[in-house]
Structure formats: C-alpha cells, structure tokens
Amino acid sequence: MNDPTVKGWCPGAYRPMMSGDGLIIRVRPRSGRLSAAQTLGLCDIARTHANGLIDLTNRANLQLRGVDEGKHQAVLDALLALDLLDETPEIEARRNIIVAPLRQADSLSERLADALTSRLGDLPPLPAKFGFAIDADGARQLENAPADIRIEAAPCGLIVRADGSPLGQAVTPDTAIDAVLTLARWFQTSKTNDIRRMAPHLAATPLPHCFACETTGARARALTPGKIKAGQIYGASFGSLPAADLAGLVEKSNATAMIVTPFRQFLLLDAQPTTTPFITQSDDARLNIDACTGAPACPAASIATRDVANAIAPHLSGQTLHVSGCAKGCARPRPADVVLVGNDGAFDLVQNGHPWDVPTLCGLTLEQAVKEIGPR
Numbered sequence: 001m002n003d004p005t006v007k008g009w010c011p012g013a014y015r016p017m018m019s020g021d022g023l024i025i026r027v028r029p030r031s032g033r034l035s036a037a038q039t040l041g042l043c044d045i046a047r048t049h050a051n052g053l054i055d056l057t058n059r060a061n062l063q064l065r066g067v068d069e070g071k072h073q074a075v076l077d078a079l080l081a082l083d084l085l086d087e088t089p090e091i092e093a094r095r096n097i098i099v100a101p102l103r104q105a106d107s108l109s110e111r112l113a114d115a116l117t118s119r120l121g122d123l124p125p126l127p128a129k130f131g132f133a134i135d136a137d138g139a140r141q142l143e144n145a146p147a148d149i150r151i152e153a154a155p156c157g158l159i160v161r162a163d164g165s166p167l168g169q170a171v172t173p174d175t176a177i178d179a180v181l182t183l184a185r186w187f188q189t190s191k192t193n194d195i196r197r198m199a200p201h202l203a204a205t206p207l208p209h210c211f212a213c214e215t216t217g218a219r220a221r222a223l224t225p226g227k228i229k230a231g232q233i234y235g236a237s238f239g240s241l242p243a244a245d246l247a248g249l250v251e252k253s254n255a256t257a258m259i260v261t262p263f264r265q266f267l268l269l270d271a272q273p274t275t276t277p278f279i280t281q282s283d284d285a286r287l288n289i290d291a292c293t294g295a296p297a298c299p300a301a302s303i304a305t306r307d308v309a310n311a312i313a314p315h316l317s318g319q320t321l322h323v324s325g326c327a328k329g330c331a332r333p334r335p336a337d338v339v340l341v342g343n344d345g346a347f348d349l350v351q352n353g354h355p356w357d358v359p360t361l362c363g364l365t366l367e368q369a370v371k372e373i374g375p376r
C-alpha cells in the first residue's frame with residue numbers, strides 16, 4: 001500500500017489527476033446545474049472515454065474516472081461542445097462555488113452565483129481548495145457542505161460569513177460580492193503560508209469588527225430522496241452514478257435538467273415517476289454508508305472498499321458506516337458510528353470517529369470486523 005498523499009488541489013477538466021485506473025477528470029457544472037441534453041452528453045462521454053461511472057463529489061461537481069491520457073483532449077472537446085468547460089484553466093480552478101440545490105430558478109442564490117462567477121478574476125491568489133457556498137434563499141441548505149466563505153440568509157438579512165465563525169457581515173444583494181472579495185483578500189494577506197482554509201485561520205486570527213451579525217437562522221431539513229414540487233430527488237450508493245442508468249432515467253422520466261448536490265444526491269427537475277436503480281426512499285440504509293473508491297483504482301488503498309461496504313451493510317442496525325481505503329478518509333469528512341480503515345489488506349476499526357483517528361482495534365479480518373460491528 002502507498003501512503004495517502006494529500007494533494008492539496010482538486011482535479012479539474014483542464015488539469016486532471018492521475019490515479020491507479022487512469023485520469024480523474026472533474027466537471028464543474030455552473031451552479032451545479034446541467035440541462036437534460038448536457039446530462040445525456042456527459043453520460044455519453046463517461047461511456048465512451050471513461051469507466052462508465054460518474055461520481056458525485058462533495059462540492060457538487062461530477063467526476064469521470066479511468067480516462068486514458070491519450071483521450072484527455074477528446075474529453076475536453078466533448079465538454080466544450082456541451083458548454084461544460086470554462087474559458088480557461090485559471091477560471092476553472094477558481095470557480096469553487098456551491099449553490100443551494102433547492103433554490104428556485106432565477107433565485108437570489110443563482111443571481112449571486114452568476115455575479116461571483118463574473119468577478120472571479122478579481123479574487124486574490126487563493127489555496128486550491130478554497131471555496132464559496134451561496135445559500136441566500138431562506139433556510140440554510142449548505143451548512144454541511146465544504147466552503148470557506150458563505151453568503152447566507154440570516155435573521156438580520158443577507159450576510160457574508162467566514163467558515164468557522166458564528167458571526168457574519170450584513171450585506172445587500174448589491175454589496176455581497178464586494179464583501180466576499182474583501183474577505184478573501186483579508187484571508188490571503190493575514191494568513192501564514194501553511195494555512196489553506198478559513199476555519200483553521202480563524203482559530204488563531206480574529207475577524208475584522210464588521211462581522212457582528214448573528215447567524216442563528218433556520219436550517220433546512222436534511223436533503224433526502226423523494227418527490228418534491230420541482231421534481232424528484234434521487235440518492236446514489238457511494239455517490240456513484242452508472243452513466244447508462246442515469247441516461248435511462250433522464251430519458252424515461254422526461255426530466256428537463258439535473259441539479260447536482262454535495263450530499264450524494266441529485267435532483268431531476270420535472271421528472272415523472274419511473275422505475276430506477278437509484279435510491280428513491282429516504283429510509284434506504286445505503287444512505288448511511290460511505291466508501292471511497294478504494295482498490296484497485298486508488299493506489300493508496302489495499303482493500304476493495306465498496307465490496308467490503310456491501311458485504312457489511314446487512315449487519316448494520318442503523319449505524320453510519322465509513323469504509324476507507326486508507327487514513328485519508330476522502331469519502332466522508334464527518335465522523336461515522338463505525339469506521340473501517342484498510343491497512344495492508346486488513347482492517348482497523350474506529351468507533352464514532354474518522355479514519356485518521358486512533359483505532360480501537362487493528363489488523364482485523366473482514367469476518368472479525370463484522371463480529372465487532374455486530375449482527376443485526
């Protein structure tokens with residue numbers, strides 16, 4: 001097993017990342033939205049040039065894996081034809097923006113996302129994973145999505161908030177983007193070289209005094225699969241979408257667009273009920289299980305994480321499970337009730353924690369791990 005390497009950057013379409021099974025190419029749909037035609041086109045790319053699967057990422061992007069290096073240009077050409085490619089690699093790298101998935105069309109969140117996108121060139125140089133969440137229409141939907149600067153609805157009105165602080169700066173729709181840029185510049189000039197994210201920076205550095213607005217506004221109910229007024233929300237085991245299944249669902253349901261969420265779920269707008277292998281019930285046990293790509297695709301892994309997760313699933317009784325190929329824990333930033341971490345082909349067990357926490361038991365076989373978790 002190789003050591004897990006913290007890359008410190010996210011792959012894009014222009015700048016893919018090499019993995020054990022070929023290139024990883026990440027597609028960043030604008031505001032997390034694809035038309036039905038774009039969705040079908042991306043499914044086609046996944047089947048033609050990649051491994052046939054499309055991954056949902058925790059930043060509401062879509063990821064292709066297993067792309068041969070020689071096919072990278074063909075993928076770029078196809079993404080350009082679908083209008084799913086940014087103008088330049090620099091803009092793509094900076095456009096780390098998550099938008100509240102259940103906003104209405106032409107909502108304030110969408111307008112602010114467009115405004116921020118048009119000002120990306122005004123941002124200072126920021127660490128590669130630095131990102132933005134726009135959650136400006138009522139109850140907050142993105143509290144558990146990764147971001148460093150957030151625009152949110154709050155009791156005092158619209159605010160800009162630094163991740164890691166409970167206080168925000170009151171803004172209007174017209175001043176919000178300027179406030180975001182000012183906060184980004186403050187971060188860049190006040191941080192030390194080893195700091196890459198806002199929350200750890202705030203642990204040692206107080207915010208400017210203008211951040212004084214309470215942010216105890218309402219939180220939206222956690223997103224779950226099911227029918228909603230705008231269409232149908234679907235879940236995906238491990239956040240993995242077989243492209244053939246997705247294309248079939250879009251066509252059969254007559255969906256008009258797809259909204260990608262950071263929660264391993266996606267919304268098909270105007271979708272009509274139809275049969276599908278995706279998760280459609282909010283109590284489906286698969287929603288409680290996270291597993292990273294694992295072996296053989298990831299060179300840091302020594303276990304086939306998703307096979308292991310499927311084998312353990314029947315033995316769970318309501319616990320959350322995270323199966324991680326190594327201690328890096330790519331699949332789930334939050335703690336889980338049960339965590340199994342691959343270690344030279346065996347399993348380390350962490351209870352109520354993260355893969356990088358100290359395990360309570362080490363070197364277990366799969367059978368031993370199942371016994372520890374307990375039969376249902």
Ligand code: SF4
Nearest residue numbers: 292298301325326330
């Ligand atoms: S957590 Fe999984 S996907 Fe991430 S580096 Fe480790 S083995 Fe690879």
